[in-house]
Amino acid sequence: MSADEAPGKPPHTAGEFDLIARHFAPLAKDMPGTFGLLDDAAAIAPPPGCDLVLTKDAMVAGVHFLPDDDPADVAAKLLRVNLSDLAAKGARPYGYLLATSWPHGTPEATVARFASGLAADQSRYGIGLLGGDTTATPGPLTLSLTAIGLVPAGGMVRRGGARPGDVVAVTGTIGDAALGLRVRQGTLGGLAGGHAGALRTAYLLPQPPVAFGPALVGRAHAALDVSDGLVADLGHMAKASGVRIVVRMDCVPLSDAVRAALSCGAAELTEVLTGGDDYQIAFSASKSNFNVLEADAARCGVGVTAIGEIAGAGAPAVEVLDESGRAMKFLREGYTHV
Amino acid sequence: MSADEAPGKPPHTAGEFDLIARHFAPLAKDMPGTFGLLDDAAAIAPPPGCDLVLTKDAMVAGVHFLPDDDPADVAAKLLRVNLSDLAAKGARPYGYLLATSWPHGTPEATVARFASGLAADQSRYGIGLLGGDTTATPGPLTLSLTAIGLVPAGGMVRRGGARPGDVVAVTGTIGDAALGLRVRQGTLGGLAGGHAGALRTAYLLPQPPVAFGPALVGRAHAALDVSDGLVADLGHMAKASGVRIVVRMDCVPLSDAVRAALSCGAAELTEVLTGGDDYQIAFSASKSNFNVLEADAARCGVGVTAIGEIAGAGAPAVEVLDESGRAMKFLREGYTHV
Numbered sequence: 001m002s003a004d005e006a007p008g009k010p011p012h013t014a015g016e017f018d019l020i021a022r023h024f025a026p027l028a029k030d031m032p033g034t035f036g037l038l039d040d041a042a043a044i045a046p047p048p049g050c051d052l053v054l055t056k057d058a059m060v061a062g063v064h065f066l067p068d069d070d071p072a073d074v075a076a077k078l079l080r081v082n083l084s085d086l087a088a089k090g091a092r093p094y095g096y097l098l099a100t101s102w103p104h105g106t107p108e109a110t111v112a113r114f115a116s117g118l119a120a121d122q123s124r125y126g127i128g129l130l131g132g133d134t135t136a137t138p139g140p141l142t143l144s145l146t147a148i149g150l151v152p153a154g155g156m157v158r159r160g161g162a163r164p165g166d167v168v169a170v171t172g173t174i175g176d177a178a179l180g181l182r183v184r185q186g187t188l189g190g191l192a193g194g195h196a197g198a199l200r201t202a203y204l205l206p207q208p209p210v211a212f213g214p215a216l217v218g219r220a221h222a223a224l225d226v227s228d229g230l231v232a233d234l235g236h237m238a239k240a241s242g243v244r245i246v247v248r249m250d251c252v253p254l255s256d257a258v259r260a261a262l263s264c265g266a267a268e269l270t271e272v273l274t275g276g277d278d279y280q281i282a283f284s285a286s287k288s289n290f291n292v293l294e295a296d297a298a299r300c301g302v303g304v305t306a307i308g309e310i311a312g313a314g315a316p317a318v319e320v321l322d323e324s325g326r327a328m329k330f331l332r333e334g335y336t337h338v
Numbered sequence: 339m340s341a342d343e344a345p346g347k348p349p350h351t352a353g354e355f356d357l358i359a360r361h362f363a364p365l366a367k368d369m370p371g372t373f374g375l376l377d378d379a380a381a382i383a384p385p386p387g388c389d390l391v392l393t394k395d396a397m398v399a400g401v402h403f404l405p406d407d408d409p410a411d412v413a414a415k416l417l418r419v420n421l422s423d424l425a426a427k428g429a430r431p432y433g434y435l436l437a438t439s440w441p442h443g444t445p446e447a448t449v450a451r452f453a454s455g456l457a458a459d460q461s462r463y464g465i466g467l468l469g470g471d472t473t474a475t476p477g478p479l480t481l482s483l484t485a486i487g488l489v490p491a492g493g494m495v496r497r498g499g500a501r502p503g504d505v506v507a508v509t510g511t512i513g514d515a516a517l518g519l520r521v522r523q524g525t526l527g528g529l530a531g532g533h534a535g536a537l538r539t540a541y542l543l544p545q546p547p548v549a550f551g552p553a554l555v556g557r558a559h560a561a562l563d564v565s566d567g568l569v570a571d572l573g574h575m576a577k578a579s580g581v582r583i584v585v586r587m588d589c590v591p592l593s594d595a596v597r598a599a600l601s602c603g604a605a606e607l608t609e610v611l612t613g614g615d616d617y618q619i620a621f622s623a624s625k626s627n628f629n630v631l632e633a634d635a636a637r638c639g640v641g642v643t644a645i646g647e648i649a650g651a652g653a654p655a656v657e658v659l660d661e662s663g664r665a666m667k668f669l670r671e672g673y674t675h676v
Contacts, residue, residue: 033389159376
């Protein structure tokens with residue numbers, strides 16, 4: 001946070017140590033092996049019989065969030081996009097490491113607000129801070145988070161492994177965040193306030209199905225989180241599994257707000273299916289396991305909807321069929337072409 | 339890398355997937371559980387009886403390195419400042435996760451050069467890439483790395499734990515990097531070319547005593563890496579251990595290049611003791627364990643020098659004595675005052 005930082009000074013300034021002590025050390029206080037963030041590193045003793053699942057996502061102001069978003073929301077989103085990856089792999093979250101690079105002159109209240117967003121989500125998800133780094137930057141706020149989860153040994157659910165005959169399903173609803181960003185940017189009008197607010201919140205504060213994730217272990221053949229757009233992400237699953245995936249458009253779960261935006265012409269189906277930022281889980285499972293998972297999800301308060309099936313051999317691809325069974329064509333699939 | 343990224347697009351662009359596939363996936367190929375970086379997360383199975391040691395440091399162009407430093411050197415430094423933390427905790431390095439945010443328009447050759455620096459150090463230290471993220475930024479190159487090491491269960495060496503009567507020692511030599519930065523910036527002249535080059539290299543490419551680190555387990559009472567300046571870092575040890583540390587200045591190991599800079603008046607002792615970026619290990623151990631550790635270090639090609647002792651009770655502090663035994667006063671101690 002010191003404005004006078006530059007190469008030629010030690011890597012950490014007194015101001016940075018103060019920020020860590022005041023705002024980040026309290027986030028580590030319940031985590032064994034973190035020593036109040038006063039040591040060089042944390043030591044964790046993984047429970048016997050568990051593998052660690054590791055993921056790391058970065059977010060940059062102006063690229064992944066808007067510079068005037070509430071810092072508490074930004075913190076929660078940073079955490080949740082990583083917890084989404086863990087959940088999709090069947091892992092329960094354990095803890096995280098955090099690197100924050102703050103623009104020169106950032107008010108300490110901004111850092112405090114950011115930390116409050118982390119604290120709230122730590123309680124929500126039962127996790128804690130394990131360590132990290134705090135620096136200054138002449139650029140925009142830049143964040144990266146390494147999340148650590150636990151799965152039974154050998155149990156991580158992969159993208160590959162989908163089998164012909166599997167049901168393909170998703171949690172929650174699709175497209176809310178993509179349209180929510182347009183609400184946030186003021187380019188999607190004409191919706192009732194309640195709908196607009198719901199979409200906006202979906203963009204700012206994803207709700208990954210963290211509690212449901214561990215149920216996938218040993219039951220789902222393949223899973224991944226929907227972050228780059230449903231069609232693109234199912235494309236990753238198709239490619240990794242060497243299968244063709246058929247999706248029935250009329251089965252894709254849409255919220256009332258998304259349906260309203262579609263029916264009044266304010267949004268297009270393509271945005272919904274390719275927009276990304278959903279942070280739901282797409283998975284494939286046998287029909288009998290799907291029924292078990294549906295019940296598990298319900299117990300976690302998570303909706304699960306079958307949207308299609310693994311169609312078997314053929315070039316890996318995703319085919320989306322409309323109500324009359326005709327294949328739909330998308331010009332772009334979440335910006336990554338299968 | 340795509341210049342058209344902005345909120346409103348999925349979190350990852352096709353260009354970023356390409357960069358990962360071409361430059362980062364090869365760095366993960368020998369690491370089990372990373373799946374070619376094509377899954378959402380990595381799974382690692384910690385060896386039984388081991389704790390994981392986790393550390394995370396970030397580096398920003400213009401703050402922690404110069405924007406025109408060789409990207410291969412920047413990559414190596416990023417890795418090594420984290421391996422330095424692991425070594426000081428007694429951990430052997432296992433792997434790392436990496437987040438890179440590249441300025442718009444960065445040539446792909448720069449990314450390739452950066453990856454080549456990682457590849458060389460992976461071979462040097464016997465580690466591999468476990469995962470991470472690649473994004474664009476409108477700001478300076480911003481990097482963060484989470485390093486994971488292994489120690490015998492319960493064996494992590496902490497900052498606290500130094501005991502009265504312990505020998506206080508450091509690896510390598512002190513002050514080279516602080517003066518090396520001045521060489522790099524053109525503000526330290528008058529040295530022979532060989533000395534100037536040695537200092538410059540010490541700044542650009544730290545040589546943390548990674549092989550020696552694990553020897554500390556069960557032998558050192560306290561240890562930490564020297565990154566914020568010898569006096570400041572010993573201050574951390576004094577505070578965490580609740581002890582007073584006495585250092586004899588004439589015992590602090592200095593390279594020929596640093597001695598030359600001091601004797602010609604081009605540099606001052608304060609810079610050497612408080613400049614930081616040394617990435618050596620300071621530790622305390624009983625006299626008999628110090629002798630064992632000295633022999634261990636020699637087998638690793640690492641120099642170890644006793645520089646003082648733990649003086650026992652009293653307010654936690656670091657006292658540096660000159661040749662005649664008088665206490666020296668430093669106006670700033672690596673920018674963090676004990």
